[in-house]
Amino acid sequence: MEPYKLTTNRAPLSETLGPPGFHPLLPGKCSEDCLTAHLAEHGYKDELPQFKIDDTNDSLWSLSKVLVDGAVVSRGEGPAGGGALGPGGGGAVTAVGASAPHPLAAAAFSLQRATLSMLAAAQRQRLDAEQGASPPPPPPPPPRASHPRAAAAAMQLSGNPAAAMSQGVVQLPELRPASDVGRKLWLSALAGSAPLGYLAQTVPTMPDRRLLLGLMWQTSVPMPRATWFVRLLYTHLARQQLRPLPPPPPLPVGGITAATAAAAGGGSGGNVMGFTSSASAMSAAAAAAAGVQAASSALASTRASLWTSDLLSYLDSQIAAVEAAAAAAAAAAAVAAPSGNGGNAAAATAAAPLSSPQIDYPAASPGVSSPDWPGLGADDAFRLQDPFTTGGTAAGAASDPRARLLDYHPGAAVLYFVRLAGSTFLDGLLDTAKLVDWACGQLAAVTSVLAGLPAASAPPPPAGMTAGAGQFL
Incomplete structure (x- = not known):
């Protein structure tokens, strides 16, 4: 075997x-x-x-627990509580009357020390490999240099409201020449999330304000950002219109300080002269402040007049153009429909929501309504029976397009400009008198149509406007 x-x-x-x-x-x-x-x-x-x-x-999966338990038991042996390992881990340092540690305890501590050192070395190698494979971090940005001149100017203007007002007017962002493509790109960035401080460095000129309003509607610029741009643009236009006026007198620099120093060194006579100089300096400062306030008031009123005239004229032209397009569509539908259903087709066309015509802009009307549209649409809850589905008031509705202001599509240009008018009114950019006259005309037309009375004829488009095209000439 x-x-x-x-x-x-x-x-x-x-x-x-x-x-x-x-x-x-x-x-x-x-x-x-x-x-x-x-x-x-x-x-x-x-x-x-x-x-x-x-x-x-x-x-057991590992001897670690066995070795550690044995080492703890071994260290507790002897009258002095056992010995301790030497600094090198090999030999043992024993006291007088203390027994040497058990060999198992020395082996356990050596194993622990070797294991920890191996783990630390492996961790260092892994970190070194990761740092070598990854690109170095970018250098920190340089510290921003202080601007002592700006700080000194701010300190000087902090106690002088008139100087601060005039300095704020001077620091208005300038308009830069741009092409049509550049203007469209800039307005697209304005409709996005680009910071206004960045956009203020490249504000384009708008020689054709009709193009401005059309592009703002096409790109769906939010109301706060559109109001900011309107304020900036029409402030420049108002300054150009008021440029022949003389500028306000300059503010005295250091006049009161010089007068105070002269009064301190001149005795009793110097006190009288210093008081006179101080009074003259204060009167000059008050005159300068009054001049700055008058110039600011004139600038604000001129800006409001220009913006209100342009906006309401463009809004009236849009309403007339939309109504003309709707009337043409209704006439075409009536001709194409059979004679028996012609009245029903015309009524259905009149009751349908109106959309803004394409006019001469290549982009389509935005399909998504603005977030503040539901607040304006709340007027529908107070409306009576739709008068445009009945035959008695259809003629009055067709004769005055202002009565159909609530029937436009939420994304139409007319309603966008109505919301823009409300936003600029809250920001103090509209002429209240002109706005009230226009609003009273709109409400009178709506009231007459809802009451079944013959509506007054719609006002003709203002001079320089073409109702069919809806644009400035």
């Missing part, structure tokens, strides 16, 4: 190491390969008494 030998089809790991899965790694030289009387009677068990591995803990 030949002894049993373990065989494997795995290749050895190296010349000194056998195939994996054997302990020792060389087949035929393992302890379980030796057939002895003890193994034949009791069987083979991988027990290592020197490491406290027996039947109770032979299934």
